Amino acid sequence: MYLVANIDQSICAATSCKLCTQYCPEANTIQYDNEAGKDKGFKYGAAYVAVDRCKGCAQCVWVCDNMAKHHAIKMEMIDQIGDAALTENITYHDKNTKAVLASPLKG
Numbered sequence: 001m002y003l004v005a006n007i008d009q010s011i012c013a014a015t016s017c018k019l020c021t022q023y024c025p026e027a028n029t030i031q032y033d034n035e036a037g038k039d040k041g042f043k044y045g046a047a048y049v050a051v052d053r054c055k056g057c058a059q060c061v062w063v064c065d066n067m068a069k070h071h072a073i074k075m076e077m078i079d080q081i082g083d084a085a086l087t088e089n090i091t092y093h094d095k096n097t098k099a100v101l102a103s104p105l106k107g
């Protein structure tokens with residue numbers, strides 16, 4: 001087991017700053033979905049993490065805590081995350097990116 005970044009969409013979608021997406025050192029790992037959370041009444045979309053690409057450096061946590069001051073990201077054990085976006089389940093469209101959330105990862 002290992003730690004990966006997990007974003008609280010209810011916090012993120014209240015601000016939509018997108019700062020973390022600019023600082024993750026791993027390409028295509030923190031992504032942004034304009035529609036995430038809209039069905040729950042959130043004002044904006046939200047960032048999410050493709051957990052199979054996350055190397056656990058926690059840089060995004062520092063950015064969200066200290067630069068954005070939103071405290072929306074926590075490092076969590078990968079098998080403890082309820083819903084996780086996986087690269088193979090992320091589909092790309094012409095002008096936006098959509099995550100299809102997989103069931104909890106095990107093992």
Ligand code: SF4
Pocket residue numbers: 007011012013015016017018019020021047063064068070071072073
């Ligand atoms: S820095 Fe925090 S609030 Fe901003 S987009 Fe990333 S997770 Fe959301």
Ligand code: SF4
Pocket residue numbers: 004005023024025026029030049053054055056057058059060061
């Ligand atoms: S922990 Fe590091 S690799 Fe993982 S999403 Fe955050 S910045 Fe990217």
